[in-house]
Amino acid sequence: MLNQLSITNLRNITEISIEPTPAINLILGNNGSGKTSLLEAIHLLALGRSFRTRTLKTIVQMEKQQCQVIAKTTTNIPIGLQFDLATGLQIRLNNSPLKRLSELAIQLPLQLIPANCHQFFEQGPRYRRQLLDWGLFHVEPSFNFQWQSYRKVLQQRNSAIRQHKKTTEIQLWDAHLASHGEQITAFRKAQLNRLLEQFNDIFPRLCPEFSHASFSVKYRTGWAKEHSLEQSLQLAIDRDKQLGYTRSGSHAADWAFSINNVDPAHIFSRGQQKLFFLALCIAQAKITEHLNHESSILLLDDISSELDPEHQQYALDELDSLQVQSFISSTDLSLSDFSKKAKVFHVKQGEISGGGDG
Numbered sequence: 001m002l003n004q005l006s007i008t009n010l011r012n013i014t015e016i017s018i019e020p021t022p023a024i025n026l027i028l029g030n031n032g033s034g035k036t037s038l039l040e041a042i043h044l045l046a047l048g049r050s051f052r053t054r055t056l057k058t059i060v061q062m063e064k065q066q067c068q069v070i071a072k073t074t075t076n077i078p079i080g081l082q083f084d085l086a087t088g089l090q091i092r093l094n095n096s097p098l099k100r101l102s103e104l105a106i107q108l109p110l111q112l113i114p115a116n117c118h119q120f121f122e123q124g125p126r127y128r129r130q131l132l133d134w135g136l137f138h139v140e141p142s143f144n145f146q147w148q149s150y151r152k153v154l155q156q157r158n159s160a161i162r163q164h165k166k167t168t169e170i171q172l173w174d175a176h177l178a179s180h181g182e183q184i185t186a187f188r189k190a191q192l193n194r195l196l197e198q199f200n201d202i203f204p205r206l207c208p209e210f211s212h213a214s215f216s217v218k219y220r221t222g223w224a225k226e227h228s229l230e231q232s233l234q235l236a237i238d239r240d241k242q243l244g245y246t247r248s249g250s251h252a253a254d255w256a257f258s259i260n261n262v263d264p265a266h267i268f269s270r271g272q273q274k275l276f277f278l279a280l281c282i283a284q285a286k287i288t289e290h291l292n293h294e295s296s297i298l299l300l301d302d303i304s305s306e307l308d309p310e311h312q313q314y315a316l317d318e319l320d321s322l323q324v325q326s327f328i329s330s331t332d333l334s335l336s337d338f339s340k341k342a343k344v345f346h347v348k349q350g351e352i353s354g355g356g357d358g
């Protein structure tokens with residue numbers, strides 16, 4: 001969690017400094033005032049990348065050379081990020097240059113709930129895997145090792161396939177790949193079960209009209225269920241050689257929720273889709289808090305889009321009851337009366353007032 005945040009020359013924000021609360025921070029203002037930019041700055045700080053652009057050049061304020069985001073965590077760790085048009089990205093964690101982005105992610109477990117998160121059901125398997133793996137990264141100490149090892153072996157197997165190596169040489173990688181893959185599968189299944197349990201508790205509060213629905217979750221391993229991964233790799237060697245890459249494995253896994261055995265995408269309204277995604281993120285945050293005693297940061301961009309005042313209230317009440325730090329943006333200024341615990345920041349043309357002017 002953050003207790004100090006300063007942003008310089010990022011989009012329309014020339015210079016702001018705030019002291020967020022560890023609970024709900026409401027970022028209110030009109031269109032184009034800088035709300036999403038503020039969330040983008042926090043995302044940048046926690047993950048080293050933006051959720052709006054691949055090329056960081058566009059985030060630097062026009063006619064400026066560099067932007068900066070500086071923060072302090074509630075455990076007093078300083079984090080500083082600078083992006084310079086000429087020299088690129090530099091991040092310092094605890095006053096030393098950052099070695100790996102994962103060090104940042106460990107300090108600041110952050111989940112983004114973007115304004116268009118109701119499109120969750122239109123996203124591909126890669127997105128769903130990343131969401132699940134985010135949770136595992138924070139609760140399962142050996143998940144990152146298993147996943148990185150899996151990826152390395154997969155690259156080596158694919159490279160052997162592309163170089164038209166002999167079958168026996170390609171298959172030298174199979175046992176390693178399968179052992180990491182089976183472990184990843186076990187972790188993911190366990191996390192999905194935890195997720196479902198939390199989701200069943202949370203979702204009816206956000207969306208009472210579904211309080212009697214029965215949800216279930218299905219995990220597809222990424223290979224034929226009648227075989228082990230090692231057997232699948234061996235059986236599909238000719239296909240892989242033809243394709244030029246390894247098709248089966250944990251990198252091809254997927255998962256889905258169903259509601260009374262039907263795909264929620266066919267049932268949910270847009271608002272309900274948004275609440276579904278929000279419940280998933282809250283569930284992950286609760287699991288992280290429960291298993292790892294790490295408090296997450298949730299960025300909820302534009303809570304008012306797709307949600308009526310009543311459902312917004314349910315969502316805010318839920319967030320208010322949690323051990324998470326949230327930054328919630330909205331154009332609806334009436335949200336400022338929501339709760340005494342929440343800190344309210346008003347954004348106007350890249351400047352901030354209210355809350356806790358740092």
Ligand SMILES: Nc1ncnc2c1ncn2[C@@H]1O[C@H](COP(=O)(O)OP(=O)(O)OP(=O)(O)O)[C@@H](O)[C@H]1O
Pocket residue numbers: 010011012013029030031032033034035036037038058059060061062331
């Ligand atoms: N590199 C840049 N330099 C200066 N201004 C920029 C830059 N990039 C974007 N902007 C401007 O910054 C402003 C803030 O954008 P932002 O997306 O943060 O607004 P917002 O408050 O989230 O609005 P909305 O309610 O419409 O989502 C916009 O006017 C945008 O045009």
Ligand SMILES: [Mg+2]
Pocket residue numbers: 035036037301302
């Ligand atoms: Mg916005």
